[in-house]
Amino acid sequence: xxxxxxxxxxxxxxxxxxxxxxxxxxxxxxxxxxxxxxxxxxxxxxxxxxxxxxxxxxxxxxxxxxxxxxxxxxxxxxxxxxxxxxxxxxxxxxxxxxxxxxxxxxxxxxxxxxxxxxxxxxxxxxxxxxxxxxxxxxxxxxxxxxxxxxxxxxxxxxxxxxxxxxxxxxxxxxxxxxxxxxxxxxxxxxxxxxxxxxxxxxxxxxxxxxxxxxxxxxxxxxxxxxxxxxxxxxxxxxxxxxxxxxxxxxxxxxxxxxxxxxxxxxxxxxxxxxxxxxxxxxxxxxxxxxxxxxxxxxxxxxxxxxxxxxxxxxxxxxxxxxxxxxxxxxxxxxx
Numbered sequence: 001x002x003x004x005x006x007x008x009x010x011x012x013x014x015x016x017x018x019x020x021x022x023x024x025x026x027x028x029x030x031x032x033x034x035x036x037x038x039x040x041x042x043x044x045x046x047x048x049x050x051x052x053x054x055x056x057x058x059x060x061x062x063x064x065x066x067x068x069x070x071x072x073x074x075x076x077x078x079x080x081x082x083x084x085x086x087x088x089x090x091x092x093x094x095x096x097x098x099x100x101x102x103x104x105x106x107x108x109x110x111x112x113x114x115x116x117x118x119x120x121x122x123x124x125x126x127x128x129x130x131x132x133x134x135x136x137x138x139x140x141x142x143x144x145x146x147x148x149x150x151x152x153x154x155x156x157x158x159x160x161x162x163x164x165x166x167x168x169x170x171x172x173x174x175x176x177x178x179x180x181x182x183x184x185x186x187x188x189x190x191x192x193x194x195x196x197x198x199x200x201x202x203x204x205x206x207x208x209x210x211x212x213x214x215x216x217x218x219x220x221x222x223x224x225x226x227x228x229x230x231x232x233x234x235x236x237x238x239x240x241x242x243x244x245x246x247x248x249x250x251x252x253x254x255x256x257x258x259x260x261x262x263x264x265x266x267x268x269x270x271x272x273x274x275x276x277x278x279x280x281x282x283x284x285x286x287x288x289x290x291x292x293x294x295x296x297x298x299x300x301x302x303x304x305x306x307x308x309x310x311x312x313x314x315x316x317x318x319x320x321x322x323x324x325x326x327x328x329x330x331x332x333x334x335x
Contacts (some may be wrong), residue, residue: 021183022292031176038172044173044218046158046229052104057099060109062092104154106255107161110154114164115146117171120190121213127193128201138194164228174213181209 012206037055037334045052079087099106119142132138153160178186186206192199202210 021039021180023180027179031179034172035176038169038176040169041165041171041172042216043223044228045220046162046224049161050100052161053103053110054096054100056096056106056109056113056168058092058096060092060113061095062088064088065091081318106155108150108155110164110179111150111160113161113168114153115149116142117167119145119150120194124193124210125191127199132196135196138196157235158229158233162224163220167217168211169220170216173216174209175214178206178209182206186210 018313021233040048041052041055066084069084069087070081119138121215122145123138123141149160149164152163175184175187178184182203182205188207188210189199
C-alpha cells in the first residue's frame, strides 16, 4: 500500500500557470461532434436503441483498430495517422453494422463498454493510494469486469443498456471538456495509470473535470429511467415488426386460398346440355289443333273432312300455353 501523494510546491505552481491552448480545427470539430453524441448517449441512449448499437460498434472498432495500426507495424511498415484512421474507420463501420443488425452482439458490446469504464474508474480512484506491481492486474480487471457486465446485459437488457449509455455518454462529454479546458491532460493521466507509468499528481481543476463524469452519469440514469425510457421497450418494437410481417403473410395466404377456391368452383360447374334443334315441321300450330278438336267434338264422328279413306284418330293432350306435338297413327297425318 502506497501513501497518498501530496502535491508539492512545484506542482501547485504548475497548476497556477495558464495552459497553452492551441486548438486545431480537426480535433476541435471531432470533440464537438463527440460531445453531441455524448448528450444523445447520456439522455436518450435507450430511446435511440438502434443508433446507440451502431455507434457503440463504430467507436469501439475504430478506436481499437486505430491504436493497433498506429502503434504497431503492419507488414513491416509504420502507417501514418491518416492511414490508420482510414483503416480504423472502415473496420469500425463494419462493426457498427454488425452490432446494429444483430441485437445480441450489440447488447454484449454495450455491457462490455460499461464494464471497461467501471474498471477504469476503479483503477483511477485507487491510483493515488495503490499502484499495482504488474500490468496484468489492470488488464485482468478490465477484461473481467467487461465480460461480467457483457453477460449480465444479455440477461437484464433494459437496465444495463440505460446504465451503459449514461456512463459512456458522460465519459465522452468529460473527455471533450478535458480537451477544451486542459488539452487532454486527464486522458493522458488515465492512459499512464493503466500502463503503470509514473505520473504527476493532478491539479484541482482536473479533479473537478473528473467529477463531471459520475454527476452526469447519475443524471443520465435518472432522466432516462423517468422520462425518455419510460414506457418504451426495444423488444416491443421488434415484436411489432414481426407481427406486421406475420399479418402480411396471413393476408397473402388468405388471398391465395380464396383464388384457389374460386377456381375450384368454376371448374365444378357442369356445362349445360346443348338444346335439341327443332324445325318448323316438327310442331303443329295451336290454331290448327284447336280447329281439329272443334270439328271432332262438334260432329262426334270421324274426321271425314280430311278427304281420306283411312280414318285417323287423334289424341289431344293440349295445353293452351304451349305448342303440343301431334301424335298420329296414320302416315297421312305426318308432316
